[in-house]
Amino acid sequence: MGSEFIIMPLLIAAIFGVFYLFYSTRNKERMALIEKGADASIFIQGKKRTAPIWKVVILNLALLLMGIGIGIFLASLLDTYSSLASDAIYPATIFTMAGVGLFIGFHMTKKLDQE
16 A cells, blocks of 8 residues: 555656666767867768658558558458458458558658658
């Protein structure tokens, strides 16, 4: 009893600790590089040309929604023309086709970045 009062502060402390260690270590690393006289360009992310983020989001969202739609359609066909349990057909087909849509979106995004 009373363990819920202990768990929440521990969870918050753990999250704070992770962020604190990340930022303090990053700061110490950068200060050490500056003291050695290293070039500051290593702190700037690569300037390679990539596709705008909105194009990637719209492409992946469109393919995800198309995959869900095709999944519902295929599940309906399977439910109508087979004796499989409809409780299992719908989620399995929807998630499978949504995954296929995201997989295709990943490969199309890679092509978009290469152009």
